[in-house]
Amino acid sequence: MIEITVNGVAHRLDVDPDMPLLWAIRDHVGLTGTKFGCGIAQCGACTVHLDGVPTRACVTRVGDVGGQAVTTIEGTGGPVAEAVRAAWRGIDVVQCGYCQSGQIMSAIGLLSQNKAPSDDEIAAAMDGNLCRCGTYQRIRTAIRDAARTLA
Amino acid sequence: MTLPSPSRRGFLVGAAAVGGALVVGTYMSLGRPGRAVAATPASGPVKPNAFIRIAPDDTVTVLVKHLEMGQGVSTGLATIVAEELDASWAQMRAAPAPADAELYANLAWGPVQGTGGSTSIANSWTQLRLASAAARAMLVAAAAEAWGVPASEIAIAAGVIRHPASGRTGGFGAFAARAAALPVPADMRPKDPAAWVHIGQPRPRLDSSAKTDGTAVYSLDVRRPGMLTAVVAHPPRFGARVRSVDETAARAVPGVVDVVRIPTGVAVLGRDTWSAMRGRDALVVTWDDARAETRSSAALAAEYRALGGRPGAVAASRGDAGAALAKAARVIEAEYDFPYLAHAAIEPLNGTIARNPDGSVEAWGAFQIPTMDQGTIASILDLTPDRVTLHTLPAGGSFGRRASTTSDWIAEAAWILKASGGGAPIHLVWTREDDMRAGHFRPMAHHRVRAGLDAAGRICGWEHRIVAKSLLMGTPFEAMLAGGVDPSTTEGVADTPYAIPDLRVEAHNAREGVPVLWWRSVGHTHTAHVMETMIDELARAAGQDPVAFRLGLLGNAPRSAAALRLAAERAGWGEPLPAGRGRGVAVHASFGSVAAMVAEVTADGPRLRVDRIVAAVDCGVAVNPDVIRAQVEGSVGFALSAVLRNRVTLADGVVQETNFDAYEPTRFREMPRVEVHIVPSGVDPTGIGEPAVPPLAPAIANAAAAATGTRMRSLPLEASARRGA
Ligand code: FES
C-alpha cells in the first residue's frame, strides 16, 4: 500500500511503488485533469505540484512521493491560481486545451515563487511545457496579465 | 477540394418539441443529380436532426456536427446561431452531434459526416443561419400568440422577446414549447449583415472554462465500469505480422488480466494503464516481415528523385512551357525534398469501446469522420452501423490525424473488444511511441521545377513535377483522383493564381508501404513552399522586389493581392534591418481563403531564429476575429518546428523518431511575435484552421535567404543547411 495526499485528501493505493505518479493519479485516485503526453518529461502535460513545486508526474515514482503534498489542476485554488485562470480565460488562451492543465500548473508554480517574472524568467519556467496548438504567445500574455493582477 | 455552395432553396427547415424544448434542424438537398431531398417537413416525420435546442431554462444549445479539436468550431457555429436568434452570448452552449451521415453530412464532402479541409464554418454557414432564423420566427410567433399581439410588433434583442407597446417581455425558454407546436416558416431570409451584433465580434470561447480547471473530459479520460486498459505491441515495420508470441512473462505482471492477438499486433489488457504498459514490455514477440516495408526513408527519397526525372501524369497544362523555356533568357532549375511529418498532437490516439447487454456497441473518442469510424467499428463487430453509438469528445489536437480513412485507432479498439470476448469495456491507450510509429504521416514529397525569365524579367515557362504518395488512392475518397493525379498532391501548384501563361504540372504517385495522411493544410504544406520560394528566386534573379513581382502576377487574384499588400504594409516591408537579419514574404490561397506572411529572422551562426511574423488573412466574413487570430498564431506555433527541424525518418523501415526528444515540437522560447491582420470581407466565410500553415515555411526560407545570401530549398531548413542544399 502506498499512501499519498492529493489535493489535501489522503489516499491508500494498492499499486506498485514503481508506478509513475501520473498513472496513480489518473487511474487510481481518479483525477483525470492531469494529462499524459510523452511519458519521458518532454512535454509537461503531466505537471503537478509536489509541495508547491512543478513536477513531471510521468517520471515521478509514486513510491517516492512520501509525505509531499500533491496538488493537481483540480486542487488548485487561492489568489495565484485564480489570477492565472482568470488571465487564461480573459484572453482565451486555450485551443484544444489538452496541454493547458500542465501549462497552468507551471504558471502557478512560477507566479507563486516570483510575483513579477521577467520575460526570460517566464520562458525558463514555461519552456518544458509543449503546446502543439501553438498558444505560446497568449500564454506569455496571460502570465503577464496574472502578474499584474497579483501586483 | 471544391466547396459547392448550397443554395438557399436547398434547405428545408424542420422543427419538433422534445421534452419542452424547441428543436430546430434542416433537411438538405445537395442539389446533385441522383440525390433526392432527404425528407421534407410535409412528407415525413421530423427526425431530430437538430442543430439548435432551445430549452425551458433559456439555454440555446448548438449541436455541433464537427469535431472540436481546438480550432474553435463550437464557438464559431454558436456565434452564427446566436446572431440569427438574437440570443445573448451568455445563454449559448455547444454539444457534439451524434453520428449520422444523412443528417449531419459535411455539405462540402457529400454523404459523410466529418471535419477537415477547413470546411466547418463554410458548409454550416447557410444551414445554421436558416435554421436559426426559422427558430427565431417561431419564437416570435409563439409570443405573439400568447400575448395576443401581432407578430410584427415583437422584437428580440440579447435573448429577450419584447412587445414594446405593452411592455411585455419574456425569455426564449418560456415560449419554446409553444413555438415547437407552430408551423415552420417556409421562406426564411438570414439577417442583414448591417444588423449583426455577434458576428465579427470577439465572443469568448465556450470551452475556456472547462479547459482551464481540469474538468474538460477528453477521450483518454473516459472511464467505464469494469473497463480494462489495453496497450498494444505493434510491429516495428509497416505491414509486418505477428509470427509468434510468448505471453508468459506478460501474464505474470501484476494487474495484467489478458493478452489477445489482433490483426495489428498483440494487446495486453490490464486493470490500469501502467500494468498494461509493463505487460507489453514483457511480451516476447517475433515479427514476420515478409510483407513489410523495409526500405529506409533515404532510399525512398532516392527513388522519388529518380521518378522525378521521368514524365508523369499531367495535372495542369496551358500554353507551351517547353517552348517558352527554350527561348527564356534565363532558366532556374531546382529540386526540393520534403520528409514525412507526424501530427504529434499532445493527446496520443486512444479510444474506448463497450458492448451493451443487447449486443449493441458504444464507443467514445475524438471522431473526426464519425460516420466512417462508425462503419468501421460495425464491420469489425459484424453489426449494422445503427447498432454502434458514438460519443464524440473534444480532441486533444488532431491536425488531420484523427481523420484517418482507416479509423486505425478505434478499429484497433474494436478488434480488441472482439478478441477479448467483449465482456469488459476496452480503453485503448497509445503511448507517444505508438502514436509516432503508427505512420499516417504527411507524405514525403519531391519537387522538380524549371522556371524561365525573359529578357524583361517576366516569367517565361514553368515546368513542375511532383512525386508523392497519394492520400486518396485506396480510400473512400479515391473518386477524387483525376487522370491518375491526386489533387491533394498538386493543389497549390496546378491551380496557382499567378498569371503564368506557359505552365505544365505533372505528378507521380509513389507507392511505398508507409501509411500517409492529410496533415494540417495537406498538399499545400509542400506546394506552397516550392511555389513561393521559386517565385522569390525569380524575383531576385529579375532584380525585382519580391512583393512587387508577386503583385504583377496576381492581376486575376485580387484577394491574394490585397492580403499580400496588407501584410507587407503592416510589416514595414522595405524598411532597413540590421545585418544578420532578413525579411521574407509569401502568399498562398488554400481552402477558399488566402494567407500572406512576412517573416523576420536572425541568422545566428547555423541556427535560425524567427523573430516576427506579420500575417494578413482573408477568410471571408470574420465570424469570430479572435478565433481567427488564434488559429493564425497557432498555425505558426504548430508549423514552425516542421520548417526548422522536424522530420520522421525510417531506417530499414523502422521509424527513428518516436518521442518529443527526437521530434521536438516548437517550444515556448522559439515562438516568434505573431501579428495577425484580417482583410475585411463580406464574402461568405471560408476556413482558417489550415490556410495560415502554407505561407510560413516559404516566408521563413525567403527571409533566411535574404539574411544569409544562401538559398535553402528543402525542408526542414536545419537539415537542408547541414546538407548545403
Ligand atoms: S507526460 Fe510527463 S512530461 Fe510529457
Ligand code: FES
Ligand atoms: S492547447 Fe492544444 S496542445 Fe496546447
